[in-house]
Amino acid sequence: MRKVKFSYSMELQFSQPVWQHSFSLLAFPLRLPEQQIGGFSWSLQPETGLNFQQDSFGNTIGSGRFDAPHTFFLYEMSGVAWLSQSRRKPEPCLPFYRYPSAACRMTVPLQNFLQQYPAVQNGILQQAIELMQGLHQQFRYETGSTSVSTTAGDAFAQGCGVCQDYAQILITLCRAQGIAARYIAGMIFGEGATHAWVEVYDNGLWHGLDPTQNKLVDDGYLKLAQGRDCLDCRLNRGVFCGQAVQKQRVYVNLEEL
Amino acid sequence: MFELVEHTAAINKQLARYGVRFGIYKNNEFHEQLFPFDTIPRVIPADEFDFLEKGLIQRVNALNAFLADIYSEKKILKDGIVPEEFVYSSSGYLPQCEGIVPPAGIFSHISGIDLVQAETGEWYILEDNLRIPSGASYPLIARELTRRVCPDVFYVNKIRDNRNYGELLRETMEAVNCGGIRVILTPGRYNAAFFEHSYLAEKTDSILAMPQDLYVEDNVVYYRSYDGKPQRVGVIYRRISDEYLDPLTFLPESVIGVPHLMDAYKAGNVAIMNTPGNGVADDKGIYYFVPKMIQYYLNEEPILKNAPTYLPMYEEDKAYVLENLEKLVIKDVAEAGGYGVIFGRDLNAENLQEMKDLICREPRRFIAQEIIYFKDLTTMENGAAVERKADLRAFVLTGKTTKVWASGLTRFSRNPESFVVNSSQGGGFKDTWVLSR
Numbered sequence: 001m002r003k004v005k006f007s008y009s010m011e012l013q014f015s016q017p018v019w020q021h022s023f024s025l026l027a028f029p030l031r032l033p034e035q036q037i038g039g040f041s042w043s044l045q046p047e048t049g050l051n052f053q054q055d056s057f058g059n060t061i062g063s064g065r066f067d068a069p070h071t072f073f074l075y076e077m078s079g080v081a082w083l084s085q086s087r088r089k090p091e092p093c094l095p096f097y098r099y100p101s102a103a104c105r106m107t108v109p110l111q112n113f114l115q116q117y118p119a120v121q122n123g124i125l126q127q128a129i130e131l132m133q134g135l136h137q138q139f140r141y142e143t144g145s146t147s148v149s150t151t152a153g154d155a156f157a158q159g160c161g162v163c164q165d166y167a168q169i170l171i172t173l174c175r176a177q178g179i180a181a182r183y184i185a186g187m188i189f190g191e192g193a194t195h196a197w198v199e200v201y202d203n204g205l206w207h208g209l210d211p212t213q214n215k216l217v218d219d220g221y222l223k224l225a226q227g228r229d230c231l232d233c234r235l236n237r238g239v240f241c242g243q244a245v246q247k248q249r250v251y252v253n254l255e256e257l
Numbered sequence: 258m259f260e261l262v263e264h265t266a267a268i269n270k271q272l273a274r275y276g277v278r279f280g281i282y283k284n285n286e287f288h289e290q291l292f293p294f295d296t297i298p299r300v301i302p303a304d305e306f307d308f309l310e311k312g313l314i315q316r317v318n319a320l321n322a323f324l325a326d327i328y329s330e331k332k333i334l335k336d337g338i339v340p341e342e343f344v345y346s347s348s349g350y351l352p353q354c355e356g357i358v359p360p361a362g363i364f365s366h367i368s369g370i371d372l373v374q375a376e377t378g379e380w381y382i383l384e385d386n387l388r389i390p391s392g393a394s395y396p397l398i399a400r401e402l403t404r405r406v407c408p409d410v411f412y413v414n415k416i417r418d419n420r421n422y423g424e425l426l427r428e429t430m431e432a433v434n435c436g437g438i439r440v441i442l443t444p445g446r447y448n449a450a451f452f453e454h455s456y457l458a459e460k461t462d463s464i465l466a467m468p469q470d471l472y473v474e475d476n477v478v479y480y481r482s483y484d485g486k487p488q489r490v491g492v493i494y495r496r497i498s499d500e501y502l503d504p505l506t507f508l509p510e511s512v513i514g515v516p517h518l519m520d521a522y523k524a525g526n527v528a529i530m531n532t533p534g535n536g537v538a539d540d541k542g543i544y545y546f547v548p549k550m551i552q553y554y555l556n557e558e559p560i561l562k563n564a565p566t567y568l569p570m571y572e573e574d575k576a577y578v579l580e581n582l583e584k585l586v587i588k589d590v591a592e593a594g595g596y597g598v599i600f601g602r603d604l605n606a607e608n609l610q611e612m613k614d615l616i617c618r619e620p621r622r623f624i625a626q627e628i629i630y631f632k633d634l635t636t637m638e639n640g641a642a643v644e645r646k647a648d649l650r651a652f653v654l655t656g657k658t659t660k661v662w663a664s665g666l667t668r669f670s671r672n673p674e675s676f677v678v679n680s681s682q683g684g685g686f687k688d689t690w691v692l693s694r
Contacts, residue, residue, distance in 0.1 A: 022473070022516035024505045051476050053520055056355035063505070063520050065474060095334070096352045099345040228352065237505045239516050 001086075002219040003257045006187060007078035008194075010236050011249045017069035018242035025050070025075055026185075026225045027235040028060040034087045035223060040079035046070050056094075057182075057227040071244075075236070080257065083219040090204035097180040097201065101228035104172040104183075107153035113138070114173055124179050124202035128209055129216070131173045132198075136214040139166060148230060163196040164230050166211040170198045171229065184208065185233040186223040191253040196230065197221065222254055258414065258690075261296035262637055264406045269294050271402045276452045277395065287447055293685035294399050295636045299649065299667040306691045309372070309380060309651065310661045312561030315551060317368045317653045320385060320538050322554035324364035327537055328354055338553050339546045340570075346621060347543065349388070349536020351499060353506050353519070360433040360528040361656075365535055367429065367494075368653040369393075372561070374632045381564045381629055383648060384544060387535040389496050392666035393652045394453035396688045397422050397460070400664070403688065417691045419664030423460025425654050430461065430492045432656030433528035437491030439463035440480060442471065444497050444513045454496050463494070473517035476524040492528040493518075499533045541590040541624050542568065565627040569620040578625040579613050585625040587612065600628070634687070636669055645669045649689060663691040 008027050029037050042062075044050070050062035066073075100106065117134060120127045142160040152172040155165035167183055174181035180201035188195045188210075197217060199206040208217025225233040236248070269291070278289045301309070326333050327344055334341045344350055369390025371383040400419055404411055430439050441463050443454035458465035470481050471490065479487035495502065501511040506519040521527045537543065545566045548559040567574035567585075578585060582601040589597030604612060616623055633644035647669035652662040667687040 020472075022505065024517070024520075049475075051520065051524075053476075053523055056352055056357075061520075063476075063517050065472075065517070094352070094355060095331070095341055096345050096350075096355075099342070232352075234509075237509060239504050239509075 001082055001084035004081050004083060004189075004220075004222065004254055005078070005257050006081060006222055006252075006254045007076070008187070008224075008252045009074065009076040009250070011075075012073040012236075012238075013247045013249075014071045014073075014242070014244035015246075016242055016244040017071050018240040018244050018246075019067060019069045021066045021070070021073070021238060021240035023064055023066075023073075023236065023238035025062045025064075025236055026059050026233065027075065027077060028062065028224065029079065029081060030058070030060070030223045030226070032223070033089045034084050036082040038080045038082070040077070042075070042077035045072065045074040057225075057232055059225045059227070059233075069242075081222055083222065085208075085217065085219055088205050091206070093180050093201040093206075095180075096228065097182050098175055098178060100172070100175060101231075103149075103151045103229035103231055104168050104175065105151065105153060106172060106176050107156065110153060110156055110169070110172055110176070113156070114176055117173075117177075119177055120179070124200060125207050127177065128170070128174055128179060128181070128198075128200040128202075128207070131177075132170055132209050132211045132214060135166065135170055135173070135211055139169065141166075141212065148234070152229075163212040167196045167198045168229055170209065170211045174198070174200055182206070182226050183229045183233055184223055185225045185230070185235060186221055187252050187254040188222075189220045189254050189256070191251070191255075193250060194224070194235065194252055195221075196233075199226070220254075258298060258300075258410060261298075261403060261407055261410060264403070265294070265296045265637060267406055268296060268399065268402050272398065275398060275456075277398060278452055279449055281449065292395060293671070294395075295669065295685055295687045296403065297635055297637060297642075298688040298690045299634055299647065300690045300692065303692045303694050306663065308560070312380075312559075313370055313651055313653050313661050314659045315555065315557060315560055316370065316382065316385070316547065317365060317655060317659050319547065319551040319554050320368065320387060321364050321655060323550045324387075324532070324535060324538050325358075325362060326554075328357060328364075328534060333550065333553055336553070338549050339543070342621070343540070343542050343546070344537055347537050347540045349499075349534070349538070349540050351507075351534040351536075354532075354534035357523055359522075359532045360435055360525065363433060363655050364532040365538070366433065366530040366532075366655050367426070368655070370651045370653055371648055372651060373564075373629055373648045376630045376632050378632065379562070381562050382544075382547075383564060384541065385539040385547065386650075387531060387539040389498070389531065390650065390652070391450040391453055391496075392650050392668075392686075393422055393426075393662065394450075394456045395686050396664050396666055398456060399686070399688050414690070415693045417663040417693045419662065419689075419691075422652070422662055422664070423457070423462075425660060425662060426457060426494075427461040427463075429654045429656040430463070430494060430528075430530065433530065434491040435525065435527050437478075437489035437527070438480060440466045440471070440490050440493045442466050442468065442493050442495040442497055442515075444468065444501070448496065450496065457494075461494075468497070468513045468515055471515045471518070473515060473521050476517070476521045476526055478515070478518065478521045478527045490527055492530065494530045499536065502529075502533060541588050542621070545624065564629050567625045569616050569623055569625065574625075575616070575620060578616060582609060582613060582625075584628065586628050587616075588624050588626065590622060590624060634667070634669060636685075636687075638671075643673065645671070645673065647687070665689040
């Protein structure tokens with residue numbers, strides 16, 4: 001078990017004032033047996049309240065609205081977490097995690113790649129690990145080479161991408177072999193950007209795999225959101241009126257206590 | 258009833274004045290066309306309608322039970338009655354709606370069930386429309402205009418009045434109203450069925466709202482009226498597709514949605530008619546399983562028959578389809594509005610082989626059906642009576658109970674060769690008379 005301190009901030013700068021800004025935030029740490037949260041707090045600028053709900057994927061969504069014209073929006077949160085993979089508890093799996101989703105659809109190159117890996121032989125988790133290792137060898141990390149709307153197929157075809165692409169490709173490969181897989185958005189040790197990884201469902205438990213780093217998830221990972229692919233895990237969603245160009249800055253930090 | 262024929266031009270002129278039109282997008286351009294009305298009605302005898310009514314109520318009740326099950330316990334999947342992949346590969350299934358129980362537990366409030374009558378006189382269900390079935394307004398206004406020009410016909414013939422649709426719809430809306438005004442939400446005047454949206458708002462005494470007229474605050478939906486005073490909305494009969502309803506839950510690029518509408522809905526503060534996610538039950542593949550749903554949920558034998566249907570994903574069915582493709586009709590499960598319907602007999606040898614290869618490659622994408630030889634209906638064309646193919650869309654409304662509107666939209670094909678009657682393919686319509694005895 002590890003005790004960690006986490007913080008997240010997301011800042012939006014608008015080139016022109018915007019108004020009637022409706023937003024949904026998903027950047028709240030999931031409360032799970034393996035991820036106990038303490039001393040949690042959040043704040044918004046401009047100051048406004050949030051309504052909390054759970055979505056179908058198990059995430060907490062904070063919804064709010066800011067009507068008056070503004071050029072700046074800031075969400076911050078922080079807290080302490082006790083992380084322990086050994087405390088995971090069996091849970092049911094919704095069947096849609098075994099089926100393709102918008103960003104995770106099979107393509108011919110992915111199909112060809114998968115042919116090197118005959119269907120599940122040594123158990124689900126082992127199969128997923130082999131797929132992860134194979135992907136890691138073939139795929140290259142390159143900052144800025146993809147965008148939030150890049151699908152698994154597009155990223156695989158160009159041969160490089162970021163953590164989101166590693167995760168979505170591995171999810172697509174797993175599902176094609178009948179393995180339930182989901183996308184996780186969260187944080188790892190250090191400061192900088194958010195991270196993304198994969199969980200596969202085996203024998204009642206979700207097991208975390210980090211294809212970007214080619215390793216199993218340990219007690220250094222904090223989960224913020226889960227879903228079928230990165231579209232379900234968009235941590236900040238918003239619509240507003242006004243012809244502004246927006247600049248987003250995200251800063252996260254996770255450190256051991 | 259043939260005395261109505263001489264009034265055809267007058268009634269059609271009135272319909273045009275009222276704006277009874279159909280909008281069609283072709284090559285990215287919006288075209289509006291009139292929806293030609295033929296005055297010779299389809300006539301359904303009382304006993305035949307009683308039979309249809311029983312069958313339709315049974316079917317819609319089973320479909321509602323299916324939707325409630327799929328978004329909660331999924332018993333029908335666990336019991337192996339419906340293969341799981343049919344649900345989760347369907348574009349109409351929305352994971353975002355998992356676990357949501359709609360007000361009064363009703364999913365399909367307004368169901369448009371398409372039927373055809375075969376030459377033998379037997380009725381078959383062609384498809385279920387549980388998302389936003391349109392068309393009730395056309396026979397409704399046509400009846401009103403016809404009564405005006407020819408009132409005698411309605412004294413002489415014992416015809417059930419169909420002008421109660423507005424009242425039925427209003428009752429249906431009130432059955433799920435979460436406290437507030439009734440709203441019909443339209444994407445705007447460039448929608449194919451805008452006439453219907455405005456007409457039904459008038460008939461149900463509801464507010465016709467555009468997306469920008471509604472907003473959500475603290476999980477409550479408000480209507481922004483002209484005097485600036487917000488009015489709380491209790492029920493929304495929306496005529497906007499699921500994926501555009503709320504940009505924060507579904508397609509982020511939607512500009513015709515209401516941000517946070519799904520939050521208000523989940524919180525139980527507003528009813529959305531029909532419930533988002535219904536598309537999973539009116540998928541052309543799921544259709545095959547509706548008779549099984551009736552047995553499974555209601556423990557009854559289906560009263561109305563499906564057209565004989567084959568699913569190429571089952572080996573046995575695939576063999577039959579490949580063997581008999583020339584005499585079958587093939588439908589692409591993802592298409593609607595009469596698109597993606599292919600008659601095997603229209604294909605040449607090369608295209609037939611291509612189709613077979615496609616079915617083998619993507620068996621889940623298609624269903625195949627026996628062609629039903631429709632009973633033709635008499636229709637006037639350039640002053641002459643001709644026989645044309647027609648179908649019937651019955652409107653089934655579920656509020657406190659499930660009721661069938663004693664009328665319906667009869668669409669006919671203006672092309673004597675065509676079996677496709679969809680309005681978007683240039684067909685016309687008739688009134689549907691249900692006799693009272």
